[in-house]
Amino acid sequence: MSETEHQIRLATFEWLKRAVDQHGDILSRELLAKGFEFRGERIPLVAPQGIFKPRQCDVPLTITTTADGPYDDGLTSNGLLSYRYRGIDPEHRDNRGLRKAMLEGVPLVYFLGIVKGKYLPVWPVYIVGDEPARLTFTVAADDHIGIDNSINQTAQDPAPRREYITRAVRQRLHQRGFQERVMRAYREHCTICRLKHRELLDAAHIIPDSEPDGDPIVTNGLALCKIHHAAYDKGVLGITPDFEVAIRKDVLIEIDGPMLKHGLVEMHGVKLFLPHSKCDWPDKERLERRFNSFLG
Ligand SMILES: [Zn+2]
Structure with a gap:
């Protein structure tokens, strides 16, 4: 991954942190579509498709799910999150992009749909599994940005930590989803x-x-x-x-x-x-x- 792409990812995480401080932990699609400016160029964070890669990057930067129902949080049996392929072709460039993110250990952002047009951003997340038979990737949330390989080598096995953090994300997703849906229903x-x-x-x-x-x-x-x-x-x-x-x-x-x-x-x-x-x-x-x- 190029130095520029590395910097774009770090700038994205920084921007999200500020956005959450300013707007709370649920962000609007409008805000994410606008994104931020990086070295004079605009970096949007979502696109109509769920897997998004800015043109300045080689590997996708964000993945997005919509809120289809109260339980559709894409939870897998091992407590991690899942993410469906784009379409049914495992070789679609977006699916290849996520596979690349998995192989290179590149951190991404997961925008989990809470209600229409509102998302809970989770970062960094890593693609940790790929199941072509189910057309699904497995996604783990983390609190370490392991973009730098030297960090990865010195750290212990990240799996238990990631599982723990991902479970907390799932709980927050349920709570925030409940709050938003109740508030919306009661105007x-x-x-x-x-x-x-x-x-x-x-x-x-x-x-x-x-x-x-x-x-x-x-x-x-x-x-x-x-x-x-x-x-x-x-x-x-x-x-x-x-x-x-x-x-x-x-x-x-x-x-x-x-x-x-x-x-x-x-x-x-x-x-x-x-x-x-x-x-x-x-x-x-x-x-x-x-x-x-x-x-x-
Ligand atoms: Zn009252």
Whole structure:
């Protein structure tokens, strides 16, 4: 790999770091398509195809997946990520490019689609496996940029570390995907009080993610403001399977300031603000289970 290409990769990682500091860990397609300037030339980071190689480079720089569904994170059985070939020809130049990245140990960026047009960037990632029979590459995330071979030689076997880091990426992917999908479904409103300040909203689980059925799916989620999220988790309020708010009896008769009066007591009996699409509505069976534990 040329010195220029090496520098482009390092500049890409630096740029991503700054972009995440500035915009948060989810980046828009628009921003990635614009990319950055390197020695007077623009380096975009995505293209319509999933495997992208800037014209200044010999080896692809980024790979991108779209969000096809809540579980489509391309996880392989060994805890690593997978990436589908472009098309069905293993010798397509894009597939050859990724094979080259694998053989040369070149670090790439993986843009994991969270919702339409939004991506979680993960870097560096390495292509560590190639399965022509499944038309799939295996991808591992890492925290070491092993572009320089001398680093590779002195390091111990990177596989266990990469597996560990990739599992953490997978977890973050699930969490961030859940948050984004819940926020989108509820148009960034608290489902109880309709507060519309994204920075004060959480994507809450109906059945906690530590339990079976605590899936990171919209129907197991509720967009709640911080106070209503905490009140829901602490059993100060419950939500009936008929999408109605119930405030705990002892709190209902309590006399206190405006937060208690307007924020809690007056919410008793309020109907939830629900997503437009019925298939995104909270699952009644899950609500009922949670409501029963609130009553208990
Ligand atoms: Zn609220």
